Amino acid sequence: xxxxxQGLGDSTRCVxxxxxxxxxxxxxxxxxxxxxxxxxxxxxxSESDFYARNSNPxxxxxxxxxxxxxxxxxxxxxxxxxxxxxxxxxxxxRTVLRPGDVLVMPSDGYYLARAYAAEKLVPQGIEVREVDTxxxxxxxxxxxxxxxxxxxxxxxxxxxxxALSAAxxxxxxxxxxxxxxATPLGQLPLQLGADVVVASGTKxxxxxxxxxxxxxxxxxxxxxxxxxRERTMSGVVLxxxxxWLAHRSIGSAALRLDRQGTxxxxxxxxxxxxxxxxxxxxxxxxxxxxxxxxxxQMSRFGGLVRGVLPSAEAVHALVAASELTTLAxxxxxxxxxxxxxxxxxxxxxxxxxxxxxGIEDTDDLVRDLTQALDSLR
Numbered sequence: 501x502x503x504x505x506q507g508l509g510d511s512t513r514c515v516x517x518x519x520x521x522x523x524x525x526x527x528x529x530x531x532x533x534x535x536x537x538x539x540x541x542x543x544x545x546s547e548s549d550f551y552a553r554n555s556n557p558x559x560x561x562x563x564x565x566x567x568x569x570x571x572x573x574x575x576x577x578x579x580x581x582x583x584x585x586x587x588x589x590x591x592x593x594r595t596v597l598r599p600g601d602v603l604v605m606p607s608d609g610y611y612l613a614r615a616y617a618a619e620k621l622v623p624q625g626i627e628v629r630e631v632d633t634x635x636x637x638x639x640x641x642x643x644x645x646x647x648x649x650x651x652x653x654x655x656x657x658x659x660x661x662x663a664l665s666a667a668x669x670x671x672x673x674x675x676x677x678x679x680x681x682a683t684p685l686g687q688l689p690l691q692l693g694a695d696v697v698v699a700s701g702t703k704x705x706x707x708x709x710x711x712x713x714x715x716x717x718x719x720x721x722x723x724x725x726x727x728x729r730e731r732t733m734s735g736v737v738l739x740x741x742x743x744w745l746a747h748r749s750i751g752s753a754a755l756r757l758d759r760q761g762t763x764x765x766x767x768x769x770x771x772x773x774x775x776x777x778x779x780x781x782x783x784x785x786x787x788x789x790x791x792x793x794x795x796x797q798m799s800r801f802g803g804l805v806r807g808v809l810p811s812a813e814a815v816h817a818l819v820a821a822s823e824l825t826t827l828a829x830x831x832x833x834x835x836x837x838x839x840x841x842x843x844x845x846x847x848x849x850x851x852x853x854x855x856x857x858g859i860e861d862t863d864d865l866v867r868d869l870t871q872a873l874d875s876l877r
Contacts (some may be wrong), residue, residue: 646668
């Protein structure tokens with residue numbers, strides 16, 4: 501569980517998150533505890549650790565850090581880590597939903613979450629209701645679980661989380677928010693009324709493109725216990741070394757996110773002005789349809805920008821003409837990348853691209869993308 505650290509800035513909180521008080525002669529940052537056998541006690545059942553798939557000190561350090569960041573000092577918030585963000589989502593679905601229940605989820609959100617619901621939940625007699633992100637508030641009647649994604653991926657649309665949480669309370673629905681794109685340094689869904697946060701830590705939170713990780717955070721101790729049990733039984737676990745890598749990476753998260761946001765602001769303005777690009781979205785743009793709501797619930801607008809070029813070929817030509825961008829999926833890393841989302845089955849135009857801004861110097865990125873876009877004329 502988390503320990504309050506009121507009044508500290510984001511970078512200070514990130515560096516301190518999940519780190520035990522120091523002792524002379526001990527490392528500043530604990531290293532990984534790998535999956536070796538633990539000594540058992542003759543007093544059977546008294547051990548805190550007995551098998552790494554159940555729990556281990558490296559997980560608990562990362563879970564403490566995540567609970568502190570998502571809970572922002574609330575001691576009631578706890579966290580569970582998983583091998584991927586998808587495993588966090590599917591564990592939540594399996595834990596909460598039963599035949600006859602209704603799941604509401606975004607039609608413009610992560611496509612594999614929607615595919616899992618269609619292929620695995622619907623055959624079990626669970627109704628899956630897909631709704632555009634801004635319209636979710638009006639669609640929660642009768643739901644058992646509402647899984648929001650704000651900003652949505654890849655559409656970058658936003659739902660009013662305060663209004664959605666109020667609607668869910670009236671409907672008796674559990675509200676889970678996928679906080680992958682915003683991270684807890686950009687948005688705190690639990691403070692906005694959500695019951696659960698799920699996220700992929702693979703992306704901006706760990707930010708180095710060198711690990712897979714997901715997590716769930718909640719102040720509901722009973723639900724968290726059920727999630728721990730499902731994790732143990734299903735085996736969708738995070739390796740201890742990956743957990744240590746993720747915890748190590750969180751220390752620089754605020755610095756990385758600030759640079760990514762600065763780059764996103766500059767590149768969004770460039771894309772808006774350029775005649776080759778249409779339908780540019782970034783919640784930080786003053787005239788973005790989502791900006792008014794985003795400004796009330798987000799402290800950072802994130803490093804993702806979307807736009808549309810005339811064709812799939814134009815997206816590939818843009819990347820080929822650029823010296824600083826790479827064609828890649830996933831997002832949130834140190835390097836600026838571009839992903840043509842239609843290739844993965846998203847219901848978007850062939851030339852729809854998601855730009856994930858890295859931490860390169862802003863002037864270099866603007867200069868590089870400007871010449872690459874100009875080459876498309």
